[in-house]
Amino acid sequence: MSTLPMVLSRRLRPSPFEKRARENGASLFTLYNKMVMPLTIRSSEEDYQHLLEHVQLWDVACERQVEIIGPDALRLTELITPRDISTLAIGQGKYAPLCDENGGIINDPIILRIAEDRFWLSIADSDVNLWVKGTAYGRGFDVRVFEPDVSPLAIQGPKADDLMAEVVGEHTRDIRFFWFIDEMVAGTPVKIARSGWSGQGGFEVYLQDSTKGDDLWDIFWEAGQKFNVRAGTPNLIERIETGLKSYGSDMTIESNPFESGLERYMDLDKEAEYMSREALQTIAKSGPEKRLVNLIIEGTPLGSMRSVWSVIDDAGDSIGDVTSQAFSPRFNSGIAMAIIKASHAGIGSKVRVDANSETRMATVCDASWSADPE
Ligand code: THG
Numbered sequence: 001m002s003t004l005p006m007v008l009s010r011r012l013r014p015s016p017f018e019k020r021a022r023e024n025g026a027s028l029f030t031l032y033n034k035m036v037m038p039l040t041i042r043s044s045e046e047d048y049q050h051l052l053e054h055v056q057l058w059d060v061a062c063e064r065q066v067e068i069i070g071p072d073a074l075r076l077t078e079l080i081t082p083r084d085i086s087t088l089a090i091g092q093g094k095y096a097p098l099c100d101e102n103g104g105i106i107n108d109p110i111i112l113r114i115a116e117d118r119f120w121l122s123i124a125d126s127d128v129n130l131w132v133k134g135t136a137y138g139r140g141f142d143v144r145v146f147e148p149d150v151s152p153l154a155i156q157g158p159k160a161d162d163l164m165a166e167v168v169g170e171h172t173r174d175i176r177f178f179w180f181i182d183e184m185v186a187g188t189p190v191k192i193a194r195s196g197w198s199g200q201g202g203f204e205v206y207l208q209d210s211t212k213g214d215d216l217w218d219i220f221w222e223a224g225q226k227f228n229v230r231a232g233t234p235n236l237i238e239r240i241e242t243g244l245k246s247y248g249s250d251m252t253i254e255s256n257p258f259e260s261g262l263e264r265y266m267d268l269d270k271e272a273e274y275m276s277r278e279a280l281q282t283i284a285k286s287g288p289e290k291r292l293v294n295l296i297i298e299g300t301p302l303g304s305m306r307s308v309w310s311v312i313d314d315a316g317d318s319i320g321d322v323t324s325q326a327f328s329p330r331f332n333s334g335i336a337m338a339i340i341k342a343s344h345a346g347i348g349s350k351v352r353v354d355a356n357s358e359t360r361m362a363t364v365c366d367a368s369w370s371a372d373p374e
Contacts, residue, residue, distance in 0.1 A: 002304070003028065012036055015061035016151050016213025020221070024231035032062035032125045038233045045329065047230075048237045051200055055159035056232025057220055060197070060204070061151035061213075066109075066121040066129045068136075070143035073117045076136055078272035081111070082257065082280055083265055086272060088113045093178040093193060095265055098128065099276035103256040103283055106131055108247050110195060112180065122152070124247035135275075152204045153216060154234075159227040160202035167223045168192065172203070180206075186215040197234045199242030237326040240335050243294065243367045250292055250323045250337045256280065259288040259339070290320065291345035294369060295353070295362045297334030301327040302355050310354040311340050311362070319344050322353060331369060334360070347373045 006012070006029075013035040015021070026038035038059050041047050050056065068076055077085050083096035090113050098106040098121070107128045109121040121128055133145045155163060164172045168183055172192060175181060180193035191206040207216050221229060245251055251260040257280070268280055295311075302325070309322035320340030328335040336353070344351055348371045349364040363371045 006031075008036070015059050016207060016210040017057075017059035017061055017153055017217055018213075020057075020214055020217040021059040021231050024221075026059070026231060026233070033064045033123065035062040035064070037062040038231070040233060041231050044236055044326070047232055048235050048329070050228075050230055051157050051198060051232055051235055051238055053158065054228040054230065055155065055157035055163050055202070055224060056230050057217060057224070058154035058156060058196075058232050058234065060154045060234065061207075063122050063124070063152050064129075065148055065150040065206075066123060066132055066145065067114075067118070067148045068121070068132065068143055068145050069118045070141075071117060072136075072141035072143045073119055075272070076132070076139070076141050076143050076145075077111065077119050077121075078270070079139070079274055080106070080132060080135060082268055082270070082274055082276055083111075084267035084270040084272070085111065085113075085119075086270070090115060091179055091181065093122070093180065093195065095178070097257045097260075097262050097265055098131075099257065099274075099280065100253070101275045101279060103276045103279035104253040105247070105251050105255050105257060105260060105262075106253060108245070108251070108262070110178065112191075112193070120148075120150070126247060126253075149208065149210050151207045151210055151213065153207060153220075154196045154202065154204050155220060156196045156198045156202035156232065157200050160200075163220065163224050163227050163229065164192070164203055167220055175203070186212060186219045188212040188216065190216070197244055198238050199244075200238070236324070237328060237335075240294075240324055240326050240337060241328055241330060241369070245292065245337065246324060250339075255292070255339070256283055256288060258283050259290050260292050287342065289342055290339050291342050292323070292337060292339050293345050294365045294367065295322070295334075295336040295338050295351070296331065296365050296369065296371065297325070297336055297353055297355075298361045299334065302334055302358070302360070305355075309356075311338050312352045312354055312359075313344060319351065322355070325355075334362075335369070336362070347371060
């Protein structure tokens with residue numbers, strides 16, 4: 001892993017959970033929405049094994065919220081996404097790409113409906129607040145757009161339900177996927193959603209007062225002792241196995257939802273006006289030129305990814321790039337996401353990966369990591 005020492009100036013905003021995450025072993029960090037986010041506790045592999053068996057607290061305060069509130073809140077939220085928001089209930093969330101007028105992906109938030117005229121975009125790493133403010137001003141919409149003091153703490157792993165039931169109550173077992181409820185925990189109001197960036201199950205607790213980070217952490221930490229709780233982080237190995245795509249790595253503003261495999265999260269014929277309609281309907285007809293695929297890479301671990309790893313065809317010509325990569329204990333092989341030419345993106349397609357000046361055979365797999373076309 002190549003790392004750099006960094007000075008923690010005020011531009012690198014602290015998370016309310018940073019102190020506890022560091023006290024409990026956070027050892028490697030990245031910058032996300034201009035906020036410090038832990039990436040590793042012990043090692044990627046150890047954190048992964050623990051996540052599959054127990055329960056972890058993740059400092060994901062960097063998943064900032066962009067609040068849209070006011071009489072035009074629904075119109076504005078509809079305008080920025082191809083997903084139908086009119087059917088989103090108060091207390092429910094939906095995963096939805098935000099797309100510009102070219103169909104380019106601005107971000108891939110979970111959109112939460114807090115009230116009839118109030119939404120939170122729970123964002124990945126890009127400057128959504130400025131783009132939405134500009135859009136609202138340009139249209140003369142009657143809304144306020146801002147970043148509220150809200151910080152998610154994720155509780156992930158197979159024992160998350162037992163821990164939440166113990167701290168908040170048995171009724172939390174009934175929270176449906178991506179829905180949320182209001183609670184008081186550690187004397188502070190929070191929203192508790194069934195969600196989180198792993199396939200292991202769990203919740204996200206949206207803290208609404210950044211001075212209460214230690215208190216919120218401590219109440220779950222203490223109750224979690226009998227469940228073998230540890231600090232954790234979004235885990236590279238687990239999230240590639242689960243097929244969770246990371247904005248900034250696996251998709252950017254140069255990508256569109258067809259290329260990125262987000263077709264399920266669009267309603268192109270929705271009634272409301274949205275700015276990417278024309279562009280996306282055109283791509284829907286022609287099909288995308290590139291596709292984000294899963295790859296199994298043969299051989300022993302390749303180490304961490306530096307700069308660009310090309311994907312090449314039989315003739316040795318580049319057909320794309322690897323965007324994320326890890327070694328999977330579950331499949332005992334390399335696993336990756338890559339953006340490659342659509343002509344080579346079929347399940348079972350054989351390609352090669354040019355990694356750290358080594359060439360490896362690789363196979364395109366579907367989301368269940370199967371290379372056998374059905
Ligand atoms: N939590 C919160 N905000 C976030 C993330 C999060 N913002 C940025 C980023 N992560 C958003 N990305 C995703 C992507 C996928 C999922 C959650 C957040 C997810 N997907 C399920 C899946 O793929 O199996 C199901 C989605 C569905 O079918 O609706 O959970 O983690 N607060």
